[in-house]
Amino acid sequence: MNHDFQDDATSSSAPADETSTLRHRRIRSFVTRAGRVSPGQQRAIDQLGPRYIVPYDAQVADWSAVFGREAPRVLEIGFGMGGTTAEIAAKRPGDDFIGVEVHEPGVGALLKLIGEQGLGNLRILQHDAVEVLEHMIAPASLDGVHIYFPDPWHKARHHKRRLIQPKFVALLVSRLKPGGYVHLATDWQNYAEQMLEVLSAEPALQNTSDGYAPRPDYRPVTKFEKRGLNLGHGVWDLLFRRV
Template sequence: MTDDNQQAAPSSENAADAPHHRTIKSFVMRAGRTTEGQERALRELGPRFLVPFRAEVLDTTATFGRQAPVVLEIGFGMGDATAQIAQTLSDTDFLACEVHEPGVGALLKKIGEHDITNIRILQHDAVEVMEHMIAEGSLDGVHIYFPDPWHKKRHHKRRLIQPTFVDQLVSRLKPGGYLHLATDWEPYAQQMLEVLSANTALRNTAGSYADKPAYRPLTKFENRGLRLGHGVWDLVFRKA
């Protein structure tokens, strides 16, 4: 990830004449050291649990080796919550997107330690995954927990939860499928609520913000924030 806008490189065939399209990234590629244990997990478990990005619709039944509800998680960080949710909801398959290699390695390590079989990982930009690999009307749910709030006003355009992206998420959900967001930044929670409420294909399962669903564990960071009096806001909307 980078804080600057990315340029899509034109093909060499028409490089001189092609316009330069600027794509705003909602994430920044943070530098981070991959530990020896994470590297071992990438090496040993990656071939089984990592799904390579391809510009074609993913066959989730073949990918997971069974037919089950499928939930997409976008940006799982170090994978603690993802691993716990997958163990709690063992009858559901989780397709998890994260671009940071230490986080991918950490989740793979947890998969090995706890013998978790219902997670597959895409180490790729979730926007492109949604566009190319997820079929319309195929998801039972989407989890997006604590996305970068981009605090400064001039960076709000980089926030992941925008009307266009929510439209795309909704198109990938089955009727009755749900969208579960969580943030600890109240101004972003307010924007999330406004954007989701404005989508006529979604209905709010709560009057405003939702109670934290039992399947979502409290992270160490979240627990520390709650002890300091910081708020956390969950939103759960369903597709009509």
Template sequence: MENEDQPRLRSVVSYVNRGGRMTVGQQRAWEELWPRLGRTVTGLAPGPVDFGGWFGREAPVLLEIGSGMGETTSQLAATAPELNYVAAEVYEPGLGQLMLRAEKLGVENLRLLHGDAVILLTEHVAPGALDGVRLFFPDPWPKKKHHKRRIVQPAFVALVASRLKPGGTFHLATDWENYAEQMLEVCSAEPTLRNRYEGWAPRPDWRPVTKFEQRADLVGRESHDLIFEKR
């Protein structure tokens, strides 16, 4: 699966694997819904995931990295039934809550992956398999000494780009100014991507306001969107 010319990602954990007990509802979702909706990255068979077989249909595949507690993810999947929507997340209660939200909305076009998105992309997504990748409000690691832990680094962006179809999009959003600037710099330097808007993208009306944006607004931080397209 790996391209020998593609830079290897260093083994740096870019997320905090938070603990926390699941609610009764989240536990029920894992017991009743997970067998149909979810898979664990470390338990996947070698090679690319057969998304068409998993969803039971051929449709454009969109991967969201870091779905959190699933409030926006469930809404985004519900409003785009034409997509095979895949959400990757490391936080088990978050996946449980996402399943509950999706169940309430009657979402049928959503599948979940528990585990590291870098491993998923490297080992289980074929080059050119994705129509889009979304990375909304990843852990900002605000302290300068921790910036190396941020997921948006040159090797990661090259990996994402390699998995996109020509014309596929990489949509990022953050409310941390210096991380937004890093995202812009790193993605702009990836030769297989082009910025659809030269600079910041207009905030899409279809993207629900996240809790992170609400908190950022209260403390005076502005959110930035970036949309890059595979050449």
């Protein structure tokens, strides 16, 4: 998924008010990576992009009009190649999913899955997640947020670049309905500990478990994750609700 918390002091793009506490510097939720788009992915972008990619706009989107219905709405930040996203959307046809990912091969891969599986309850935003949250998602409008295996930034001096930080979590929570959930997963214990600490310190969130959560049935085990588990590596899920 490779999303992180990246400061860019040269940018003039900033939140509209001080309450988000993200104002002083623009914070990006990703680091740009090069990636080759396959012919199949490009074909999916060309053919399905106009229907399933929502263009970024600095104003709140009418998501009921976008999806053509009123349904519970879940935002996923950093869907990578989209396999997990497509599987969850297929398992939960009554919910609508907004996937945010900046990397073109991942966007093409998920569009391909949407086409193959006929997933009408998925839309894609190819843009920075912080700006999407700030401008396109209304306060108290989301039923859930998924962030799976964000970039752990292993070196201690880079931990400040991690996505799960108090300011970002406060922004996330502001977009959740009361009772809405945040579901995180990581395979780095140090990052899991930080996630647990940050989410536990947010007064508007309540842990659904005593510490880490069991993996919910809707989140599939990825090939990468399975390989890690076979090698004895841990995976930590966290599930918090807005009170």
